[in-house]
Amino acid sequence: MPWWEVVGWAGSVLVVVSLMQARVWRFRVMNLVGAVLATAYNAVFGIWAFAAMNGAIAVIDVYWLWRLRRERSDAAVYAVVEVASDDAYLRHVLAVHADDVARHRTVPAEVVDDALADGPHGELAFLVVRGDETVGVVLVRDEGDGTGTVLLDWVTPRFRDFTPGEFVYRDSDVFARHGLHRLVVPTAPTGAVAYLERVGFRRVDDRAWERAV
Template identity: 60%
Template sequence: MPWLEIIGWTGSVLVVVSLMQARVLRFRWMNFAGSVVAAGYNAVVEIWPFAAMNGVIAVIDAYWLWRLTRERHDADVYQVVPVGPRDDYLRHVLGVHADDIARYYPSFALDDPGARWAYLVLHGDETVGVVVVRDAGEGVGEVQLDYVTPRFRDFAPGEFVYRRSGAFAGSGLRLLVVVDDAQDSGDYLRRVGFTHEAGRWRREVAPATP
């Protein structure tokens, strides 16, 4: 098979595989790469309608990649909504993603009587993250769940609960902890202000401002 034809097939495969991706950022990157390759191939073989179409798709993907990357740490784009741990909508969200949650948090149980605080992270009108914290006593809150929906798994919306929203100010908590078997993403926890000490991740809670 000629090398030029291989390049053309590579672009087509990337575009097709991109459509199978649940993660929005991964989809955009793969679709962008495939469209660029396909546009170049079609231009070389002078199939101009397809070259133009793939070129436009690449420009659209580039715009969304720029926007998604720019917004990923923007507190004005993500909203944190506190809900009770028995909230019906929270239970609906957790039920929809129950199998996925069980993969990463097999010991999580919303009916734990110690569960006191729950937060939904929204991107527009889409729920993209859930954080649930139980009362471990003496001003310590244990993070039971810090879940991100598959579409936004290339992002870290939980950061807005810990670092940007002031969600725990006034809760009476002085410390948040994450045990090692509940969250294995050390890089993520460091980014949102946790430090690792004595086998667990911990983060001081900023007091409420008057």
């Protein structure tokens, strides 16, 4: 197979596979690479209609990648909404995404299963929203001595390439208002280490992490 055909097929495959991605950033990156390859292939063989179409797609992808990167830490785009731990909408979000929450939460299952067996009760609960879309949930249990234990820090699949949870920790007043002086993650999976460091936690022993409020 001539190498230009390999380029053409690679571009087509990437465009198709990109459409199967739940994550916004990953979709745009794969779609951009596929569109660029397809544009080059069609231009070489003089298929100008398809070259123009894929070129336009590439430009659109570049625009959205720029916009997503610019907005990923923009407090005007994301907001943190505190809700009651027994809030009906919070329970709905956790129920709808139960399987994904179990697979991708920052805090391991053994830490929170008992606490959340019948749904959250008495924890501080925060929804991270982007416009009118809920993109994350953070639950913190007040231990009564100024310490809050993070029970859940979860982000929806679409925004897992970003860190919307950081907006909860950035606005430390939401914890200080409840008398908390520090937040603790008793144990964290290896995959959560980079995230915890990014949002201000530091390792205190082999497993535990903490962050001053």
